[in-house]
Amino acid sequence: MAGQVILETNNCTIRFGGLVAVNELNLSIQEGEIFGLIGPNGAGKTTIFNLLTGVYAPTSGTIKFLGKQVQGTKPCKISAMGMSRTFQNIRLFSSMTVLENVMTAYHVRTKQSMVDAIFRSFNHQADEKQQRDFSMELLSIFNLAQYANELAPSLPYGSQRRLEIARALATNPKLLLLDEPAAGMNPQESIELMHLIGSIREKFKLTVVLVEHNMKVVMGVCERIQVIEYGKSIALGTPQEVRNDPKVIEAYLGG
Amino acid sequence: MEFLQQLMQQLINGIVQGSIYALIALGYTMVYGVLRLINFAHGDVFMVGAYAGFYTAAVFSISQPSIGALILVMTSSMIAAALLGTIIERFAYRPVRKFSRLTSLITAIGVSLLLEYSAQFFFGATPKSFPTVLKVQTITLFNNITISNDSILIIVVSIFLMIVLNLIVFKTKLGKAMRAVSFNLDVAKLMGINTDFIISFTFALGSALAAAAGVLYSIHFIKIDPLMGLLTGLKAFVAAVLGGIGNITGAVLGGLLLGIAETMVSGYISSSYKDVFAFMILIVILLVKPAGLLGSATQEKV
């Protein structure tokens, strides 16, 4: 189980017009680990996430998930394969309740068809119940069950971020990408987040990759870290190694 | 030789039609540039311009064609339209600017319909004949190719107005402010530009051009009716998209191309397909290169 490479990229590059946003990136994520992606602002970290999840197709290079090449594949298909994510700017479904947000992500596992829905067949009703039950369970794990019937945007900010993570887990992923999950959190919430990431990794048998600026969280929860500057990888290693790497220090403090 | 002759004739007709489209398209493209709004009501400003010219002539009892009459009709119609455009922007579009773009679009559709049906109610639905402000003469160019002097007028006035617009947009401070607003509204505000004023000015400018097109159109085609802005406006919009919406040169290019292509289709294939043709161009362009011939695509940040 551990030791297998779940996600890798090979010389992955993406160009936007004249700008090279990601430059010959080589990533190798081990199954089950918590992996950090850090770097100064504008280094291209979210772009990397967008490449991995299929929002962008690389200009050159390959991306392999679970041994299959996925560059150029549509995001919904990659999601169905087992990769899920959260977003830098919260992207909840604003007119839906907390519960519905999570139920929507169950889509990948749904067994009802539209015809079932129109005729309200037994299949439909059973499936709806299952979705509802699973979603409530997930909400409980994230301490959000009491908000189930509230509208998603009415939640406090930290809870909204947790909801996004809960929603992402509803797709039953093997790999979870978290884009700045600690953004806007106070120190107390950040510590809780760290515990949360550790515990969901165990409970859901996940591999987690996170992009984060909050160094406490990164150093505290990641097992390996890769540092990106100007779209290029400049360091890779354990938190200890990366923290002391002169190239990294220079990148963050400026030359 | 005869084929070439007919081709030249069609080409000239196409340029005339295209100039009218171009003048209207400029208004669409400028407003889209500063507000990212498709001003559905713009085609109807074209119609209002034509009627303004009509009623100016009536008020001043113009029955004899003369240069003075022409200038008077043109000027008053442009001023009236500029006023109308500013009022529409101020009372219908500005209040909904803070809502979603779709809300603005729906409002624009509402204004368009309001103009059309108000015109129908107040001016009457039956077409009127535009008074003669120009004595029409046919001039023969080489090779038996004829062109009427009102066609020449259309081409000349269009070129003149486009040059003036070009000067305003690229050589004046006002124009610079317009371009700044079209790049980034918020940053322009931060730079101290009175964006509300610039937007009003853009509307006024675009509306004036549409009115000029309306008067020129009426001189050439004579019949005006309250719904004339609907189809012509839509086609001018297609022209703006064809050239690249938000791009001034694109509007002119798109207008001329559409006018010529449409005339060719009408002349060589069938006139009943003329209107369908414009819509097909629209769909093809939006599917193949939504940014248009001269436009550039913008990405959404994920």
Add this chain to the structure above:
Amino acid sequence: MNTFLRIAAWFGASIVVVTILESILKSLKNYQIMGSDIITDYGLSIIGLIGVSISLAVSLQLINGYTGQFSLGHAGFMAIGGYVSAFISKTFLTGQASGKGFIATLFIYIIALIAGAIASAIAGLIVGIPSLRLKGDYLAIVTLGFGEIIRLVIETLDVVGGPRGYIGIPKFPVWKWLSVGGFEGTFSSLSWIFLFAILTIIIIHNIVNSSFGRSLIAIRENEIAAEAMGIDTAFYKVSAFTISAALAGFAGGLYAHLYAQLVPSTFNFVKSVEIIIMIVFGGMGSITGAVLGAVVLTGLPEWLRIMAGLRADWMPNWLATGFSYLPDLRMIIYSSLLIITMLVRPQGILGGYEFSLSRILGKSKKNQAPATSKEEKKS
């Protein structure tokens, strides 16, 4: 089995309800109140039109309200359905082909309507595909273009009458099931129309409150997140267009048989906008809103006509004269209503609120927020 019985029960109940309503309305024709007719043939046709409008508005709600794709070409789908069904029923039920038995007539009639729906569905599929690459205003324009192309193409088709129109479309099959005193039990035009209106409402309601519907709404709310959560946005968008078009096509067929004639210029951009006004006014993202909008806006001209005819002793002359202009002001009122709605209450009258039996019975605690389609404001 359980499902089948349930569907049969709903269907049967609906048939009974609509036929009783129609019978009552039509029987009222024979009576008078205070010297004038309670209801006329014209009034009945307006009620029929309201029923058709309900189906059109509710079907459009699926694309515009729930999936958040702005379609301005709905009249085109209505037109295709209308013309295809009219062509089939006219060919097989009139002239040399007429004089078939009741069952055969019924059968052909239903086939005609379904064929119209299928033809429109195909058109919906075709129009839905560009929607994949376009957003907001651009999509609106493309759908407008398609709507116009459909109308213009129909005008070139002489086989269905060309620009002057298609006439001689057979009327609805009528089933008289009772005739006692002044009361005539019939199942005809209004029953067909309102049966379908009920059907449309049920279909859309069931779609929306399901996994399928949640996917649509997710696309409206945040397409990128929806895609990331495994929703095949392309499939759902095109499906929304196809289903909506099919329903509109069927409604178009009912319209054709209600008026027995079709003119292409009816199905222009303004008609599409009228349907848009219905759902914008009633509230996007609400079936109740669509129904409300359809009833109010289809009934409006008639209300204006009634007001125009108002004469009372206390009314000053200028007011009465002013009122007499009201019917001509119809479109001015429509467009002003649209503008004012956008200025004052862009989410529409009901603003996403949905009439729900379960809420009334106290079962569900859910409260819905205004469901305006939110986009990131681009500068």
